[in-house]
Amino acid sequence: MAEENKKFAVLKFEGREIELPVVTGTEGDKALDIQTLRRSTGLVTIDPGFANTASCRSQITYIDGEKGVLRYRGIPIEELVKKSTFVDVAYLLVHGTLPTEQERLDFSSMLNLNSLVHEDMRRFFDHFPQGAHPMHILSTMINAMAAFYPNVDINTTIANIEQSCARVISIVRTIAAFAYKKSIGEPLVYPRHDLSYCANFLNMMFDSPVRPYHISPEAVRLLNILFILHADHEQNCSTSAVRVIGSAQVNLYATISAGTSALSGPLHGGANQAVIEQLKMIYKDGDIHKFIKMAKDKNNPFRLMGFGHRVYKSYDPRAVIIRKECERFLARSGITDPLLDVARKLEEIALKDEYFVERNLYPNVDFYTGILYRAMGIPENMFTVMFALARLPGWVAHWREMIGDSTKIVRPRQLYIGRTIQEIGEELETRSSRFLL
Ligand code: SDX
Numbered sequence: 331m332a333e334e335n336k337k338f339a340v341l342k343f344e345g346r347e348i349e350l351p352v353v354t355g356t357e358g359d360k361a362l363d364i365q366t367l368r369r370s371t372g373l374v375t376i377d378p379g380f381a382n383t384a385s386c387r388s389q390i391t392y393i394d395g396e397k398g399v400l401r402y403r404g405i406p407i408e409e410l411v412k413k414s415t416f417v418d419v420a421y422l423l424v425h426g427t428l429p430t431e432q433e434r435l436d437f438s439s440m441l442n443l444n445s446l447v448h449e450d451m452r453r454f455f456d457h458f459p460q461g462a463h464p465m466h467i468l469s470t471m472i473n474a475m476a477a478f479y480p481n482v483d484i485n486t487t488i489a490n491i492e493q494s495c496a497r498v499i500s501i502v503r504t505i506a507a508f509a510y511k512k513s514i515g516e517p518l519v520y521p522r523h524d525l526s527y528c529a530n531f532l533n534m535m536f537d538s539p540v541r542p543y544h545i546s547p548e549a550v551r552l553l554n555i556l557f558i559l560h561a562d563h564e565q566n567c568s569t570s571a572v573r574v575i576g577s578a579q580v581n582l583y584a585t586i587s588a589g590t591s592a593l594s595g596p597l598h599g600g601a602n603q604a605v606i607e608q609l610k611m612i613y614k615d616g617d618i619h620k621f622i623k624m625a626k627d628k629n630n631p632f633r634l635m636g637f638g639h640r641v642y643k644s645y646d647p648r649a650v651i652i653r654k655e656c657e658r659f660l661a662r663s664g665i666t667d668p669l670l671d672v673a674r675k676l677e678e679i680a681l682k683d684e685y686f687v688e689r690n691l692y693p694n695v696d697f698y699t700g701i702l703y704r705a706m707g708i709p710e711n712m713f714t715v716m717f718a719l720a721r722l723p724g725w726v727a728h729w730r731e732m733i734g735d736s737t738k739i740v741r742p743r744q745l746y747i748g749r750t751i752q753e754i755g756e757e758l759e760t761r762s763s764r765f766l767l
Contacts, residue, residue: 343371357392374743381640384565385573386735390423390727391564395641400648402562403427411651416557417441417527420499420723423562424730438527440496445521445530447471447504448478455512464509464715465594471505472498473587494582495726502586502722503527506715507534513711528553531719536707548659549706555655556702559648559695560717562724564641568592568599572725573732577740582729589725590718596635599696599717603710605636606700609669609676618675626685636673636697637680643690649697656702665705673701 337352339362348370351363361384368374377383392401400407403422410419414428421429421437429437451474458467479497480490500521508518511534519534529550537543563569571592576585593599612621624632639646660667677693680686700713708716 341367341371343373346371355387357394368743374745376745379640380565380570385570385740386565386732388564388728388731389426390731391562391724393564393641395639395643398642398644398647398650400563407559407647408651411555411558414558415526415528416554416561416720419558419561423723423727424495437496440493441500441527442521442523444493444497445500445504447501447508451475451478452508452518455508455518458509458512460513460515462509462513464506464513464712465590465600465718467509467512468502468506468715468718469587469590469594471509472502472590473584475501475583476581479583491730495730498582498586498726499722500527503531503719504534506712506719507531509715510535510709510712513709526550528557535712548662552655552659552702552706555651556699556716557720559651560720562721562727566598567595568721569725569728572729574740576729576732577736577738579733579737582726585729586722586725589721593718593721594714599714599721601635601694601696602699602703602713602717605673605696606669606704606710606713608635609672609701612676613668613672618672618679622676622679622683626683634676634680634691636694637686638689638691639694642692642694645692646694646697648695649693652695652702653693653698656698656705659702660705663705667701667705669704670698670701673698 337354337360338349339352341348341350348367350367352360353363354360364375375383390403392404393399402410402419403426405422405428410422414422417438418428418434421433425433451471454471454474455467475497479494480486486494504521511518516538519537521530521534525533525545529545532549532553533543533545565573568589572585572589575588576582580588596604608621612618615621621632621634624630625634625637656670659665660670677697680691685691699717700710703713703716704710
């Protein structure tokens with residue numbers, strides 16, 4: 331932890347001067363510590379969407395939104411995608427360092443031993459309607475894990491927490507593949523002990539008794555990269571949901587289920603599926619400038635999906651890598667996807683347009699992801715599920731950090747702007763009594 335220097339900001343209010351400490355993070359970012367504000371001034375702060383509010387101190391992920399920097403436990407994602415697997419990165423996020431060879435073997439073994447869905451839980455799939463969106467199945471099944479596996483409360487043993495975290499990261503992957511098989515009416519394919527995390531997932535998705543699936547090393551490499559790039563992103567909406575729910579000491583599974591639900595929104599993880607739907611609409615219409623105009627029109631709710639970001643005011647570093655891998659995979663596979671041409675054209679126009687430039691709106695992680703998933707044969711209704719699988723280690727890491735740091739329940743204040751007791755009094759006086767005893 332950085333030495334929290336003793337700088338102060340002075341708040342002048344009602345003739346008084348109140349000093350508030352300024353604390354500095356290890357990368358030099360600064361925060362005004364307002365923990366004594368209400369006690370010393372009676373004031374609270376208001377910050378809808380928390381765009382200016384740090385909810386916690388964290389050692390897990392660092393983002394510099396202006397410079398397009400993303401690091402997990404201090405390691406740049408550009409390094410991790412070159413040299414690590416997703417399981418390495420999951421270990422890094424949860425435990426703080428990349429695993430040694432022995433730690434990697436032990437972690438992989440724990441993931442393997444915790445990859446089977448309880449047979450009674452498996453039967454739940456018989457009762458979901460075939461058209462159910464896999465994200466709804468996923469969040470339901472994750473929540474149901476609490477009924478089948480011991481509650482993970484903050485006083486449990488470290489061994490129990492380790493196993494429960496591995497269970498979340500591994501069983502949820504199996505549930506996701508089962509949800510896909512359910513959606514296409516095919517028999518479930520079980521995890522195999524001899525396959526790596528990503529190879530296992532692809533096999534559970536695409537293998538079939540009548541159509542054996544060839545596990546392509548390139549598809550496994552790409553899935554590791556995509557999962558690594560989506561693995562964590564500091565206090566995004568779904569991770570904040572995990573921290574809020576977890577602060578009430580709700581069990582781990584219900585907490586992760588809440589994060590899954592938050593991620594499913596089209597403004598968050600649901601954007602990768604929304605991008606493809608939007609690119610198809612633009613491709614079919616043919617008039618790209620019409621949609622750019624709609625996106626710029628304040629009176630039109632239309633947004634360019636996959637564009638803009640609360641933190642990145644530059645090109646999302648994840649999108650840089652995904653766009654390169656997407657173009658390379660399609661070229662090498664001889665796949666021509668007209669949606670990639672539409673995406674490139676949209677980006678080219680937007681990055682020269684004053685509206686987008688002024689607001690620092692660039693492609694984010696979701697803009698090219700769906701095109702790459704399509705080329706890999708991943709169905710569109712599974713795109714956000716892929717995001718959720720990748721984000722599991724991030725959610726687990728933040729949950730562990732939160733329970734280790736503080737047992738305070740998250741309970742923000744508000745600014746009340748409703749009716750006053752005076753207004754109510756006058757109203758009551760004018761109302762005749764309706765209920766005569
Ligand atoms: C993810 O937080 C994370 O880290 C999330 C994530 C992660 O890894 O967890 O990175 C994953 O969720 C990526 C984002 C995926 N969502 C989308 O692609 C949906 C489209 N994007 C927008 O809805 C928007 O950009 C958000 C939701 C991503 C960010 O919204 P903000 O920060 O609340 O920004 P804003 O709505 O206040 O926009 C600022 C201005 C507004 O215009 P003005 O009022 O200043 O005139 O920019 C405009 C907005 O209208 N704007 C857009 C736009 N995004 C913002 N205009 C057109 N198209 C867009 N996409």
